[in-house]
Amino acid sequence: MSHLVNIFAVAAISSTLSAASVAAQEDKRSFSERFSYGGEVVGNFSPVDEGYFNELEYERNLLRLLRFNLALEFEASDRIAFLTEIRSDNFDAPEPYALYIRLRPWLERAFTIQAGRIPPVFGRFARQRYEIDNPLIGTPLLYQYPNTLRPDSATTELSEILQRRGFGVKVVYPIGDQSPHAGLPVMNSLRWDTGVQVRIGDDPVELSVALTQGTISNPRVRDDNSGKQVAARAGFRPAFGWVVGVSGARGDYVADEVGEVAGGSGAQTVFGVDLEFARNHLIVRAESMWSRWDTPTLGTGALTAAGAFVEARYKLSPGLYVAGRVDRLSFEGVATPGGSTTWDSSIWRFELGGGYYINRHLLAKVAFQYNERDAGPLTRRSLPAVQLLFWF
Amino acid sequence: MVQPVLWASLLAMVLGAKPDAPQASLGAIVGQVDVRLETGASRGRPSVRELGNPAARGRPDRSQSIVYLETAPQGAFEARPVAPAVLDQRMETFVPYALPVTAGTSVQFPNSDPIFHNVFSLSKPKRFDLGRYPQGRSKTVVFDSPGIVRVFCEIHSHMSAFILVFSHGYYDSTNAAGRYEIHAVPPGVYDVTVWTDGEVRATKSVAVTAGEAATLDFVVE
Numbered sequence: 001m002s003h004l005v006n007i008f009a010v011a012a013i014s015s016t017l018s019a020a021s022v023a024a025q026e027d028k029r030s031f032s033e034r035f036s037y038g039g040e041v042v043g044n045f046s047p048v049d050e051g052y053f054n055e056l057e058y059e060r061n062l063l064r065l066l067r068f069n070l071a072l073e074f075e076a077s078d079r080i081a082f083l084t085e086i087r088s089d090n091f092d093a094p095e096p097y098a099l100y101i102r103l104r105p106w107l108e109r110a111f112t113i114q115a116g117r118i119p120p121v122f123g124r125f126a127r128q129r130y131e132i133d134n135p136l137i138g139t140p141l142l143y144q145y146p147n148t149l150r151p152d153s154a155t156t157e158l159s160e161i162l163q164r165r166g167f168g169v170k171v172v173y174p175i176g177d178q179s180p181h182a183g184l185p186v187m188n189s190l191r192w193d194t195g196v197q198v199r200i201g202d203d204p205v206e207l208s209v210a211l212t213q214g215t216i217s218n219p220r221v222r223d224d225n226s227g228k229q230v231a232a233r234a235g236f237r238p239a240f241g242w243v244v245g246v247s248g249a250r251g252d253y254v255a256d257e258v259g260e261v262a263g264g265s266g267a268q269t270v271f272g273v274d275l276e277f278a279r280n281h282l283i284v285r286a287e288s289m290w291s292r293w294d295t296p297t298l299g300t301g302a303l304t305a306a307g308a309f310v311e312a313r314y315k316l317s318p319g320l321y322v323a324g325r326v327d328r329l330s331f332e333g334v335a336t337p338g339g340s341t342t343w344d345s346s347i348w349r350f351e352l353g354g355g356y357y358i359n360r361h362l363l364a365k366v367a368f369q370y371n372e373r374d375a376g377p378l379t380r381r382s383l384p385a386v387q388l389l390f391w392f
Numbered sequence: 393m394v395q396p397v398l399w400a401s402l403l404a405m406v407l408g409a410k411p412d413a414p415q416a417s418l419g420a421i422v423g424q425v426d427v428r429l430e431t432g433a434s435r436g437r438p439s440v441r442e443l444g445n446p447a448a449r450g451r452p453d454r455s456q457s458i459v460y461l462e463t464a465p466q467g468a469f470e471a472r473p474v475a476p477a478v479l480d481q482r483m484e485t486f487v488p489y490a491l492p493v494t495a496g497t498s499v500q501f502p503n504s505d506p507i508f509h510n511v512f513s514l515s516k517p518k519r520f521d522l523g524r525y526p527q528g529r530s531k532t533v534v535f536d537s538p539g540i541v542r543v544f545c546e547i548h549s550h551m552s553a554f555i556l557v558f559s560h561g562y563y564d565s566t567n568a569a570g571r572y573e574i575h576a577v578p579p580g581v582y583d584v585t586v587w588t589d590g591e592v593r594a595t596k597s598v599a600v601t602a603g604e605a606a607t608l609d610f611v612v613e
Contacts, residue, residue, distance in 0.1 A: 032430075038437030038549075073438030085440045098440050112444035119441050127441045199444040203506065208443045240526035241508065278508060280523035318512055318519040360514055360544060 029075075039070040039392055042131050046385035051378030052169040053349070053371040054138060056190060057146055057182040060089050062139055063369075063385045068094070069130070079104045097192050110202040117194050121208040121233045122216050122247040123287055124274040126189035130391060135283075135313035135323035136351050137367040137385045142289050142307045143189040145329055146182040147344045151218050152255035153177045154262070154297040158334060158343070161298075166345035166376020175297055176258040184217040184253070186270065186291045186305060186329070193219035193229070204237040215251040215268045217291070225265055227252025241279045247272040254296060266294030266302075281315035303343050304332040319357035326350055345375035353385075363389045417602035421574045425566050425586055427455040428613040436550025447507070449550065450483030454589045457612065458492045458556055459572045460563035462583035462595060474561075476500055476532075479543065479553060481509045486543060486553035490587070492563045493555060495538050502530035510546035517541050517557060554590065573605075586610045 046063035049055070054062040071085040085098035100116025120126045125143050128134060138144075146168040148161055155161060155173035164171050168183035195212030209232045214220030216231060229251020236244045247270075252259075254266040272289040288308035295303055307329035315321045327349035331342040353367030365387040372380050439446045474497045480487045482504040493499060501511050503525055511531075512521040517539030522531045524547075535541065538559040545551035556563075564572040574584075579602045585595040593612040600606050 033435065036435035036438050071438040071440045073435075073440065081445075083438060083440045085438075102445065104445055110444065114443070119443060121443060127443070130437075130441075197443065202444070202447075206444075241524065278524050280525065281521070283524075315521055315523065318521040319514050357514060360542075 034075040036073045040131050041390045042067040043388045044137055044385060046383050049383060051371065051376060051381040053381055055169040063137060063383060066090055078107055112199045115196045117192050117221065118197050119192060120216060121197055121210045122231045122249050123187060123272050124245060125287060126187065132363060132389060132391050135311065136325055136353050137365055137387045138351050138369050139189060140309040141327045141329040141347060141349055142186045144185055145347060146185055147305060148183045149293055150181060150183055151253045152257055154258045156297050158298055158300050161343055162336065166373055168344060175261050186289050186307060187216045188219055191219045194221050206235045208233050215253040216249050216270055217268055218253050224255040225252045225259055227265055241277055243276040245274040262296035264296050266296045268293050284312045286310040306330055322354040324352045345373040347371065347373040361391055418576045419579055419600040419602055420605040421577055421584060421598055421600060421608055422605045423572060423608040425457040425570045425610045425612060427457060427588055429589065447484060450485035452485050452489040454489055456488060456490050457566045457586050457588040458490055458563060459584060459586050460558060462585050464560035464562055465578040480504055484548050484551055486551055490554045492565055493535055493557055494561050495536055495557050495559050498532050498534050499555065500530050500532050503527050508547060511543060512546055513541050513543050515541040584608055586612060588612045
């Protein structure tokens with residue numbers, strides 16, 4: 001199946017490239033009219049997050065971060081474009097977390113192929129155009145909070161997983177990689193996957209399908225198992241101001257080093273719904289996901305998690321807005337000798353804040369975040385945060 | 393971008409600078425603005441996070457120029473009715489790119505696109521935010537204070553326009569051929585300025601005589 005999709009993608013890209021080369025010769029636009037750039041410089045400031053509630057997978061805390069983001073697009077012709085987005089956090093080496101080619105074989109049809117390190121088709125939040133589109137400073141739990149499962153490190157004992165409830169920021173198990181590392185968020189919004197995607201349709205209905213190396217919780221450039229992920233999202237605009245999306249994804253997430261011990265791989269299966277309503281000075285967005293991770297080394301079967309958030313932004317006056325988000329991530333209950341408990345510590349997050357545009361390109365945000373869970377290095381933590389954001 | 397020369401001229405007009413002209417009969421100033429600047433359309437920010445191509449966009453006419461009197465004739469500031477103006481949102485483009493109006497003018501902002509726009513400005517002469525409204529609807533803003541108002545769309549960063557708010561009515565916008573006409577000008581000697589794509593480009597003097605049209609051409613490069 002995946003070979004067929006790959007063959008189709010290569011054939012489509014080849015035919016489009018040849019058509020694009022002809023079109024490029026006929027395209028009279030200057031270089032500056034084909035080239036665009038944009039970026040952001042973001043500084044987040046907050047007290048130390050001792051509970052690691054806002055920890056990202058690569059040992060950076062989202063509320064204490066300096067981020068540089070540069071996006072580039074070059075339209076070789078009407079049919080072909082090259083796009084990239086390069087990011088550096090806290091002066092780390094810049095990394096292209098988006099790098100792909102966009103093809104439109106038929107200009108008169110709403111049909112697009114993208115290949116390379118591509119934006120995720122699943123859900124909505126990860127494709128927010130830029131940080132400036134996030135009305136608050138924190139990221140929804142579904143897209144940020146690492147649980148205690150790892151693709152490359154596993155255990156045969158459920159009790160070992162339960163011992164680490166709330167410590168997903170740095171976990172290690174006896175099987176596989178022995179270096180401590182963060183667990184899996186339900187969906188990773190910071191790294192993008194590698195593969196091919198197709199979008200059909202536009203308004204009022206669009207369908208996007210992607211075949212990629214990793215999974216939505218563990219996007220990859222290089223495959224670490226023989227499996228691929230298929231992800232899809234159908235978007236529908238029932239009325240002006242409304243957007244409804246339904247997403248699904250399934251792909252092998254267990255790395256070979258664990259799968260070989262377990263005698264087989266394991267898949268992440270996810271379903272999601274996203275909703276947006278906008279009118280006048282109000283925007284309301286909501287998303288919900290249900291995810292199941294097969295755990296081939298455990299005799300207990302798969303582990304599941306579900307979460308949802310609702311956020312709203314309201315503009316009080318030109319350049320000034322208030323925003324809030326209610327956020328929940330809960331984990332499935334499992335039976336233990338001592339009774340039932342969740343396999344990881346379920347968590348609530350409330351975030352209130354606002355933003356003020358000092359000028360069109362400079363936004364200051366303030367936020368107050370409250371986190372609560374029943375296990376982990378800290379079970380409750382309130383965090384004020386400030387963000388200065390310059391975009392160009 | 394604020395242009396000191398234009399601001400100075402607007403201030404001078406507010407203070408009531410008087411041209412040395414009798415009010416008996418009127419003349420006109422006509423001419424052509426030949427724009428030789430590179431005025432390609434801004435492509436906006438990259439669409440890296442899109443799953444497909446963004447919608448087709450129009451091209452703002454950034455060569456469109458505004459020609460106006462630096463010093464207005466006496467009586468230019470007397471209250472007079474002003475017609476509403478329109479700044480359309482069409483194919484993700486503001487049309488026109490530059491809109492000259494007299495202080496007190498109501499400007500309508502219809503949305504002609506099948507998508508949301510969110511028109512706003514953070515310029516000091518007029519801060520406003522119209523929020524999001526659908527195709528076929530329009531909202532109105534009254535521009536009371538002279539000055540330059542930069543207008544943007546919050547959703548589409550490539551959309552921008554200028555509204556030049558004058559305290560008098562002696563201005564015109566060039567047409568597609570670059571032609572302009574300023575009518576009902578009392579006889580006298582005037583400084584005439586041309587503004588193109590966000591900047592004052594040139595100022596020239598011209599003598600207006602009663603019953604005649606003085607010709608004044610500009611080259612902007």
